[in-house]
């Protein structure tokens with residue numbers, strides 16, 4: 001048998017990378033969902049028909065924010081939000097990331113966790129990227145949650161655009177990172193639920209730092225051009 005015959009006989013047909021699973025029946029939780037990013041994501045996903053539970057350190061704050069967002073969004077304390085969800089987005093400030101993630105290890109066991117936290121510092125020159133000990137916020141989450149399926153995505157979204165009901169489509173790509181391709185595909189499919197948005201696989205978690213850091217550049221762009229810049233990947 002020639003080498004080309006043996007390789008074609010042994011390899012499965014290549015899967016279309018844009019063929020993504022149906023995630024419409026999954027419940028999405030958003031830790032820190034009372035903040036700008038969490039509210040925006042919850043609003044967009046719920047408006048697209050996803051079941052969404054937002055979390056907070058205080059159940060009343062979550063319930064109040066959920067009522068304000070509407071579209072059937074529910075609110076609960078962070079631990080209860082994690083328990084009730086299939087996919088859990090971590091949308092707390094970097095300062096509270098370690099403590100939040102660490103405290104929910106049990107509730108997040110076996111769950112698909114999506115970290116969207118950008119570790120940034122700010123000084124009089126503007127925003128700059130911090131370098132977490134573990135390499136990135138996502139790698140910190142993965143280290144703290146060995147029994148969860150940790151991915152990283154939704155870093156480059158504008159909370160202002162997400163929350164604006166006049167904006168019909170969010171024209172942007174979402175870079176999705178993770179160790180397990182099937183988990184990334186679920187997150188890509190979730191991003192694609194939002195009109196205008198596309199989820200693109202962008203590598204393993206060891207490359208999350210650059211993706212998280214890029215937000216410092218986007219903040220500079222936004223300040224210079226008074227915009228809400230996002231990211232589009234070309235030729236794919």
Ligand SMILES: NC(=O)c1ccc[n+]([C@@H]2O[C@H](COP(=O)([O-])OP(=O)(O)OC[C@H]3O[C@@H](n4cnc5c(N)ncnc54)[C@H](OP(=O)(O)O)[C@@H]3O)[C@@H](O)[C@H]2O)c1
Pocket residue numbers: 031032033034035036037038055056057058061062090091092093094095096097099100116117118119154155156157158159160
């Ligand atoms: N804003 C954006 O446009 C944007 C875009 C992409 C990614 N992100 C990332 O998303 C995350 C959230 O951003 P945000 O602008 O929504 O932040 P935020 O409004 O400052 O905080 C989000 C929520 O986190 C909770 N929180 C605050 N401090 C906390 C702490 N120390 N420990 C645990 N929870 C705490 C608060 O909810 P409770 O008080 O109700 O618990 C708050 O409403 C950040 O890591 C950011 O890098 C933001």
